Amino acid sequence: MLDFLLDNEYFHSVLISICCGAIVGLEREYKNKSAGFRTVILICFGATIFTIASRLGNLSDDRIAANIVTGIGFLGAGVIYQGRFSVQGLTTAAVIWTMAAIGMLVGFGQHLVGISLAVVMVVILSLFQKIETLLASIFLTRTLHITFKDNSIEHLRAFEQFLKTHQVEAVRKGMEKDDNRLEVVFEVSGKKQKVRILNESIIQLEYVYAFSNM
Numbered sequence: 001m002l003d004f005l006l007d008n009e010y011f012h013s014v015l016i017s018i019c020c021g022a023i024v025g026l027e028r029e030y031k032n033k034s035a036g037f038r039t040v041i042l043i044c045f046g047a048t049i050f051t052i053a054s055r056l057g058n059l060s061d062d063r064i065a066a067n068i069v070t071g072i073g074f075l076g077a078g079v080i081y082q083g084r085f086s087v088q089g090l091t092t093a094a095v096i097w098t099m100a101a102i103g104m105l106v107g108f109g110q111h112l113v114g115i116s117l118a119v120v121m122v123v124i125l126s127l128f129q130k131i132e133t134l135l136a137s138i139f140l141t142r143t144l145h146i147t148f149k150d151n152s153i154e155h156l157r158a159f160e161q162f163l164k165t166h167q168v169e170a171v172r173k174g175m176e177k178d179d180n181r182l183e184v185v186f187e188v189s190g191k192k193q194k195v196r197i198l199n200e201s202i203i204q205l206e207y208v209y210a211f212s213n214m
Contacts, residue, residue, distance in 0.1 A: 009109065010052050017048035017106045020118040024099060027122045028092075034079050035092045043096055044103035047072070051107025065104065072100040095125070140195045143173070144186040146202075147210040151182045155207045162205070163188070166198045181209060 021041030029037035047068055054064040076093035098121060106114035148155040156175075163170040168190035175184045188195060202211050 012111065013048055013052060013106050013109065014045065016111045016114060017044045017103050020044050020102050020106060020114050021099060023115070023118040024095065024121050024125075027125055028095065033092050033095075034089065035096055040095065040099055043072070043075070043099045044106070047100040047103025048107040051104045055107070068100055068104060069097075072097055091125075095121070137192050139189070140192050141187065141189045142195060143214045144170075144188050144202075145212045145214070146184045146186065146208060147178075148182040148184070149207050149209045151177050151180055152207075153182075156182060156184060158207065159184075159205070162201075163198070166190075166194060166201065168194050168198055 018041055021044035022037070024044075025037035025040035028035055028040055035043070050068050051064055054067075076096045079092045079096065080089040102114050102117050102121075105117070146159065148159075160170070160172075163186070168188050170189075171187045173185040173187050175182065177183070188198065190198075199213055202208055
């Protein structure tokens, strides 16, 4: 029985899919993501099993891919949610989607390609995050949602002048009135330090009722 498993191509594919999932899963678990070690392994493992089962059933490759991608889409959608200030879980959903693709490749017998892509994924998730942090430290673009205490246009003009004094680029994106309060959306760009100081200064403005920074 053991000799049969060791010589079986499909058994090798299953083992390789677990290894690929473990490579990426360790990085996700280390960063305490919702799709961690076990979840990522099971995604890759499951995609490989479905691919093998489809091959054994003599289904066409395009039907295999279409059905797995459709199924994995529901799983990926489940980890995306609207946070207090931004949409969360997009990277995790992309990891789930990509790991399913790697699992499919392994199921088709492309073992070396699957392992190589799993390693590339870890590089993207870790190294590229540092690049994003570096870029953010140099230049940031944020959306400011400002709610003034009343609907006086003078408060808006005062706030626009306030933005100019903080050496950031600001573009008004929208404006509306709600419950006798003026709500305005600005897109603000500038150095990270300047944007941080801007946020701290907005808190102290008496004519600002509430604001959020996304």
